[in-house]
Amino acid sequence: MSLDTETGSFGSAEGFADAFYPLFTRLFDEGGDFVGTVDEKLTEARMDQPVELYVSRALGVGVLVGVLLWLVGATVGWGLFAFGLVSAETFTLGIPVSSEETAALLRSLTEPAAVLFSGLFFGTVGFALGFGTLIAIPYQRSNAREREINMLLSDAVSFMYALSVGGLNQLEILESMAEAEDTYGEVAKEFQSIVQETSYFGTDYRNAVRQQVADTPSDEFAQFLSDMLSIVNSGGDMERFLDDKKEKHLRTSKQQQELALETMELFGEMYMTLSLFPLLLIIILVIMSMLGQGQEFLLTATVYVLTPLIGVGFLVLVSTVKQDEPGDGYIDPDGVDDQFAETQREGLLHLGLIELFTGEFSLFDRIRSREGTYKTGELLRAPHHFLRDNPLITLALTVPATLVLLGTALASGRAPTTWQGFVDRPVWATFVWVYVPAYVTLLPLVVFYEWQQRRRSGITGKLSDNLRKLSSANDTGQTLLESIETTADTSTGKLAEEFEVMYAKVNYGMSLREALVEFNNEYHIPRVARTVKLISEAQQASSQITDVLTTAAQASENQDDIVRERVSRTRMQVAIILMTYLTLLGVMAILKLRFLDVLAGLTEQAGGTGAGGGGDELGSGGFAGGVNVDRLSVLFFHAVTIQAVLSGVIAGYIRSADIVSGMKFVVVLLSIALGVWVVVA
Numbered sequence: 001m002s003l004d005t006e007t008g009s010f011g012s013a014e015g016f017a018d019a020f021y022p023l024f025t026r027l028f029d030e031g032g033d034f035v036g037t038v039d040e041k042l043t044e045a046r047m048d049q050p051v052e053l054y055v056s057r058a059l060g061v062g063v064l065v066g067v068l069l070w071l072v073g074a075t076v077g078w079g080l081f082a083f084g085l086v087s088a089e090t091f092t093l094g095i096p097v098s099s100e101e102t103a104a105l106l107r108s109l110t111e112p113a114a115v116l117f118s119g120l121f122f123g124t125v126g127f128a129l130g131f132g133t134l135i136a137i138p139y140q141r142s143n144a145r146e147r148e149i150n151m152l153l154s155d156a157v158s159f160m161y162a163l164s165v166g167g168l169n170q171l172e173i174l175e176s177m178a179e180a181e182d183t184y185g186e187v188a189k190e191f192q193s194i195v196q197e198t199s200y201f202g203t204d205y206r207n208a209v210r211q212q213v214a215d216t217p218s219d220e221f222a223q224f225l226s227d228m229l230s231i232v233n234s235g236g237d238m239e240r241f242l243d244d245k246k247e248k249h250l251r252t253s254k255q256q257q258e259l260a261l262e263t264m265e266l267f268g269e270m271y272m273t274l275s276l277f278p279l280l281l282i283i284i285l286v287i288m289s290m291l292g293q294g295q296e297f298l299l300t301a302t303v304y305v306l307t308p309l310i311g312v313g314f315l316v317l318v319s320t321v322k323q324d325e326p327g328d329g330y331i332d333p334d335g336v337d338d339q340f341a342e343t344q345r346e347g348l349l350h351l352g353l354i355e356l357f358t359g360e361f362s363l364f365d366r367i368r369s370r371e372g373t374y375k376t377g378e379l380l381r382a383p384h385h386f387l388r389d390n391p392l393i394t395l396a397l398t399v400p401a402t403l404v405l406l407g408t409a410l411a412s413g414r415a416p417t418t419w420q421g422f423v424d425r426p427v428w429a430t431f432v433w434v435y436v437p438a439y440v441t442l443l444p445l446v447v448f449y450e451w452q453q454r455r456r457s458g459i460t461g462k463l464s465d466n467l468r469k470l471s472s473a474n475d476t477g478q479t480l481l482e483s484i485e486t487t488a489d490t491s492t493g494k495l496a497e498e499f500e501v502m503y504a505k506v507n508y509g510m511s512l513r514e515a516l517v518e519f520n521n522e523y524h525i526p527r528v529a530r531t532v533k534l535i536s537e538a539q540q541a542s543s544q545i546t547d548v549l550t551t552a553a554q555a556s557e558n559q560d561d562i563v564r565e566r567v568s569r570t571r572m573q574v575a576i577i578l579m580t581y582l583t584l585l586g587v588m589a590i591l592k593l594r595f596l597d598v599l600a601g602l603t604e605q606a607g608g609t610g611a612g613g614g615g616d617e618l619g620s621g622g623f624a625g626g627v628n629v630d631r632l633s634v635l636f637f638h639a640v641t642i643q644a645v646l647s648g649v650i651a652g653y654i655r656s657a658d659i660v661s662g663m664k665f666v667v668v669l670l671s672i673a674l675g676v677w678v679v680v681a
Helices: 013-019 021-027 033-044 051-082 100-165 170-178 181-200 205-215 219-234 238-290 296-319 338-344 362-381 383-389 391-412 419-424 426-460 463-475 480-490 494-507 512-523 526-538 546-612 629-656 660-680
Strands: none
Touching: 013 021, 013 051, 021 051, 033 051, 033 100, 051 100, 100 170, 100 181, 100 219, 100 238, 100 526, 100 546, 170 181, 170 205, 181 205, 181 526, 205 219, 219 238, 238 296, 238 546, 238 629, 296 629, 362 383, 383 391, 383 426, 391 426, 419 426, 419 629, 426 494, 426 512, 426 526, 426 629, 426 660, 463 480, 463 494, 463 526, 463 546, 480 494, 494 512, 512 526, 526 546, 546 629, 546 660, 629 660
């Protein structure tokens, strides 16, 4: 393949890759397994780049990073000798020498050899990092797409079944799926490839489906397309096929959830052991310090490096198994009505309908300015509603407030700025620098986030029951709108109230589809968005959509079962994590009360006896002479504080796959740690 005709200068991405293309041809076979696998992953990751250029660019990045780290490594090796940190006599390989001249020659070669080895080592690591990182990107994106496709496939098949019930033919079903990216994400993108292949390249849609079977990263989706293609070729009943596949994938999603929960249980048991490892290591290092053989650096590294690394590593490990719900829950209003679409985009930086008319006449610009003033006034009149809908915005207020508080404490001299200040007043210093910022930033975030989740649970809690009622009412011959009115009259709760609002909006002139989209975007819950999308698309064909509503109810009930199982199974994992932390806190408190304080008393006694003329066994030179009790007290307190943050975050993430949900656990565990240490200190 010739690359010199379509590339730019060396400064461009194409020119950079082209410069290293000769190296690619020397190192790799274009028809080899490695290049073929990378090409396959690039396709699955939807990265529109030729594999030759991509691997050449990865080689270039690897070479540049390798050269840079080679210079760093060589400089470090030279500096060790230049500044006298090591000497030629430090290194010996045990090589027998027959004369002093040979020994001198070996010593003279030690420094160049060390510099060369250091440079080669750092350079090799740099090349591996640069080249390996770029090569890993398509693998990572492919795996992420496969994961999302598998999660959404059951709902996507239900959506296709609803379209089939509505009377759409095979091509129309494919086109509708391709347009549903707002709710079905990567599954919709797979159908987009099929539709684009048929629309722009004139490919028969059977061949396009066959090609997508080879290009998709998901084996389950590939099997679904293959089975659908066989039904199309044989002239089978597509509606019945989709109904069967819907049931199959609902069962599959439950099985995948069961497997994920079993893996989480294993991880919970692993964490119970791993989180106690720093505690055991701290105890061992303290005992070694008492014997005069401890190293302060190891103790400090255990508290401030090893403990966070174990927690962060476990969180990353859990994230590879824990499945968060894909999508943001919003339904794209495009295709409904231009004016309605503008109102749905209304937000902090978008003023809604008036944006459609600004720029033509100055009158509309003045209206836009007044609209902005009105929206600002509304926000100031009810800021709690805005913060409820956007809990992370609280950080924009609390973080500056935290900085002001810390600045005030520093200016007044109440916040220690040295390590000795922490040693002298460990609880106060840690409270000022850690606990005050944590409480100021996390408490508002927790309050508004939990308020938001409680509001959303009012919708999802009775969604399945209300969908069943809608299906039953629709089955009696009522239209969908009449079914909504009946369900609202015979139900209670937040969802019933929203049904009443939808019915009123339609009576005042809004279309039912617009009312459904507006309701969904008010709460933007991904599972509700998929249900609303299914119903809104089906009702366009007919108001008698009993089968569609039944399908939506089955999908919602399946999701309810998964959620209940997840909450039940993860409750035990959360309990294990919290009890492990409380155990660690209790052991640390006992060590402080019954060990460090007693040790400090014995040391003081020994110091007094030594001053009177006796022995100084427990003084500076004897048993426990190397233990700084006050410093250990600070390290113990910081260890339980760091562990409180990590345990809270992990507990929340395991429970709901959301870091923010763990902040309530962080606040509670930090409060317990602070209360315990106020007593024991």
